[in-house]
Amino acid sequence: MNIENILAEEVKAAVSSLFGTEENVILQPTRREFEGNYTYVFFGLVKSLKRAPAEIGAALGDYLVSRSTLVSGYNVVQGFLNLKLADRVWLDVFRALKAGPQPAAKNRKVLVEYSSPNTNKPLHLGHLRNNFLGYSVSEILKAAGYDVTRACLVNDRGIHICKSMVAYRHFGNGETPGSSGLKGDHLVGKYYVEFDKAYKTQIHELMAGGMAEEEAKKAAPFMVEAQEMLVQWEQNDPAVIQLWQKLNGWVYEGFNATYKKIGVDFDKTYYESDTYLLGKDIVEEGLQKGVFYKKDDNSVWIDLTDKGLDHKLVLRGDGTSVYITQDLGTTDLKFRDFHCDKSIWVVGNEQDYHFKVLFAILEKLGRSYAAGCYHLSYGMVDLPSGKMKSREGTVVDADELVEEMIATSKAITEEKGKTEGFSDEQLEALYRMVALGALKYYLLKVEPKKRMLFNPAESIDFQGNTGPFIQYTHARIRSILRKSGFGSFPVPAEMEVLNPEEVDLIFLLKDYDKVVEAAAAEYSPALIANYVYDLAKTFNSFYTQHSVLNEASETLRFFRLSLIEEVSDVIRKGMGLLGIEVPEKM
């Protein structure tokens, strides 16, 4: 039972006792410019009782001060009753926090799928948002008591992969990551761009020869070759498979290096080359259940007009799969593999329609798990010039961006000149920690569904509402704790008076579990980011006004050590939910 609920019950009882009405009492934190901790808004009573606000407020306030074990004072402004709780109450709240009860396990399994890269090009800034979101949401769900499995579905086959392969076959000359000095994913990405360039030239040549554009796009030799290669791949042609394995192998080496660098990983990896044929039996099932229907050309469809959607193809006339066919199959597979209660797809909002269709079909098929499916849709990361397009080379490359961030982090750290006693390894670790802290926080502090703008000309900040600000705050606290000479920081048994800044900190600290719960319910790391920022900011304000180690009263000194230790713990835990590490020193 938290303090807010207890207080709300007391207020409710007071209203009932004084005015004989049952009100649904909702409290809100008192705004900073007023005295008090919680505010009860009672305009409703003013109206129903037809009595003056001042009179009602005073009656309630007096009643609570005399009867409540919590309330020590109050003031009334119009229809607002501001209640101040006794310092003793806040100390009790803090003691309970320090005891550190864990959130109860929910005994529910959740599968979170994210990253899901294509193996024809390196990761870019948009993928980073996806990876950080997926990782963070997984951590948040774990913290909220769910049993989480993190999955990645690698898009390792299809016409786009064949394009890189065609270009490599023509222009590769046996180039390898070793011979070129390029990371494997960048090398393959280079050939994907090469394909596009050559293909466009071919189209122009054909059009110059009098062919219509539509026809030229289909007839261009490279496109013909890629189509043929896809067929050969599906027929297990040894030469094609060998080439495919070679290029994909390079890409995986590159991806793994990137994942390692950005601190992202998975519990389970699915490959589309293993799963792309799944789903055809579900189409058969749907036909038998009468959920799907067949057209004259043998293609299979579903009518979703009753859901406000359209008629949707689920299997081609020639019997081959489309995207939705595969997803029906892999979704069944995922629920079979993990028996999860919920499955979350972290995928960009460009696929909103696809997931609506997918979930609608699952529901019509009577899948019991359909209600547990959720598309965590997030907005694109745009550049000032517009959308990132990998074929046109207008992307912010993930590896390059991370390296730039590390270089910036290094430059700023050196400029601050506070790294005495760091070993070279510790310095490298710090540069990376701060760089990734800045980048991850930047991408996660915005509500997922909102699209966001990234201006490469303006580097990501290290001051203000940023990851490094919070990391710095943590380092500051840890520094004080180290210098105190103690190893643990219990709450003193006797403590009487608190200053407002201390109450502010306790007030925030008690909300941590609630914020985690809300972030889990809404799949929103932004809530965590905002909360941790608020806590760090509040601490820094406290820090400038009150000393910990130089405090004359020993009791107060111990109390503050205990308080700021809790602050640093919550900062570390909260940042951990964002996938961000915090340093002991910086």
Add this chain to the structure above:
RNA sequence: GGUUCCGUAGCUCAGUUGGAUAGAGCAACAGAUUUCUAAUCUGUGGGUCGCAGGUUCGAAUCCUGCCGGGAUCACCA
């Protein structure tokens, strides 16, 4: 055109189930360090919460319409 998401300070973003004078950061300006880390703190200026109606004691928040922007509406994934 249909569907859907978004629109808050010059810029990037917060804003709980409807509550008090709409908040942070960046940028600009003015201050704070013999004192636990100044990647910090304090202050100043900066707003028609896209527009117009409606609901009510009260609307950035809920409803309707309009304007602007994104995404999507493939036998691509």
